[in-house]
């Protein structure tokens with residue numbers, strides 16, 4: 140049902156805010172004069188509410204990275220999909236930028252928009268339907284919420300990110316990688332269908348079989364062509380338990396050899412790995428693997444560990460419920476929140492390293508890496524098989540096996556100089572990896588020029604540009620990604 144007070148609330152909000160009251164179409168600039176209010180009078184009737192209060196705007200001008208701050212002029216809490224359509228159509232008329240925001244767990248301002256409108260997707264959080272092979276959900280649903288619901292029917296999505304309080308729309312926009320990716324691909328590879336509101340304000344359904352170009356432009360498309368409002372997600376049968384193995388190595392080559400072995404024979408359901416600090420300084424390697432099972436059908440440890448060359452006697456083996464395993468970061472996050480470091484800046488780096496150079500590249504990085512470089516944040520290193528990845532806009536090196544290498548840095552102490560140093564290091568490592576044929580995973584804090592983006596998306600850059608022109612011709616959506624700057628877009632569209 141439509142909320143009759145929302146339009147008034149909007150106008151009150153805008154009137155109360157002396158920051159920006161309108162957009163001067165003739166001069167293409169934001170204005171604060173009362174004369175511009177009339178332009179906002181044409182706002183459509185909304186089911187939800189458009190907020191302009193300082194607290195809401197300040198929250199939308201930050202994200203988990205806490206590095207970039209861009210202040211919007213309003214935050215829409217949509218009461219319906221129609222609200223998203225209406226606000227985009229309105230934004231088109233006045234050339235106002237729009238950014239969808241899921242959980243805001245980006246690290247570089249990706250869900251932010253300077254002087255535009257942020258659409259808070261968290262309010263679109265209904266799970267509409269669950270059946271044996273699929274769940275139909277609104278894009279603001281978080282993965283933990285979906286898992287709890289599907290487990291009631293003994294079902295699960297095949298792939299989870301390490302942290303499951305991320306929105307479904309947010310991870311489908313970037314890719315969504317995790318320990319099951321070596322078997323099932325990314326989260327974007329496990330989608331039956333999407334509903335998307337394009338930058339033209341049109342609601343479209345897309346899938347492999349219908350509007351495939353939109354489907355492929357939106358999944359891992361960094362929000363450039365549309366806002367995902369609903370997703371139909373593949374489900375598989377869930378196990379009830381997970382047997383978790385932590386295996387330690389002193390030697391990088393032995394570690395990666397074992398990782399390659401276990402992803403190639405798929406003996407585990409989940410495979411990741413970390414570079415962890417040793418008690419007496421330096422680093423060692425930890426293979427993290429899990430075998431899922433149901434009730435008393437417990438896995439055979441000897442079979443699972445056969446042929447692996449971890450340091451004998453250091454292995455840790457533990458049984459958990461499936462849910463607790465998938466939700467394993469929850470406790471750590473609670474702890475980090477309690478000590479305050481969760482809100483420190485997070486200049487994260489995420490790279491895809493070609494398997495052919497992983498030992499030399501990582502070996503060199505680790506030889507100089509210190510805990511001051513990571514700020515006690517985890518360092519991930521794990522392999523995936525590229526033949527499991529289907530979506531063209533998710534860029535990885537052209538090799539059969541590539542490794543995700545992530546330095547999930549916390550700026551400690553949370554000072555500008557530390558952030559600056561970490562960002563510079565991100566760029567340095569990115570360039571080294573790029574020159575080896577590597578890519579970045581676009582969730583990190585890395586300065587990227589339009590030229591970098593073209594190179595990143597090559598050879599599908601033209602495909603992205605043409606989808607952008609078709610579905611977001613006014614270049615309104617997700618400017619925080621910094622892919623299509625307005626100047627560049629004008630040049631390209633000319």
Ligand SMILES: Cc1cc2nc3c(=O)[nH]c(=O)nc-3n(C[C@H](O)[C@H](O)[C@H](O)COP(=O)(O)OP(=O)(O)OC[C@H]3O[C@@H](n4cnc5c(N)ncnc54)[C@H](O)[C@@H]3O)c2cc1C
Pocket residue numbers: 202203238239240241242243244245246249250251260278279299300301302305306307308309310312313314315316317361362365366367368582617619620
């Ligand atoms: C603690 C932590 C652990 C993580 N672990 C992993 C991991 O294991 N694997 C992995 O792949 N990633 C991981 N990530 C990264 C995460 O997947 C991305 O940052 C993801 O985009 C965050 O989702 P979000 O809901 O917070 O999105 P936001 O940060 O809100 O948005 C991200 C981008 O998507 C856009 N967007 C958001 N919702 C929509 C929508 N409905 N339609 C269109 N565009 C939209 C935004 O405009 C923005 O450009 C992790 C992040 C954190 C903080």
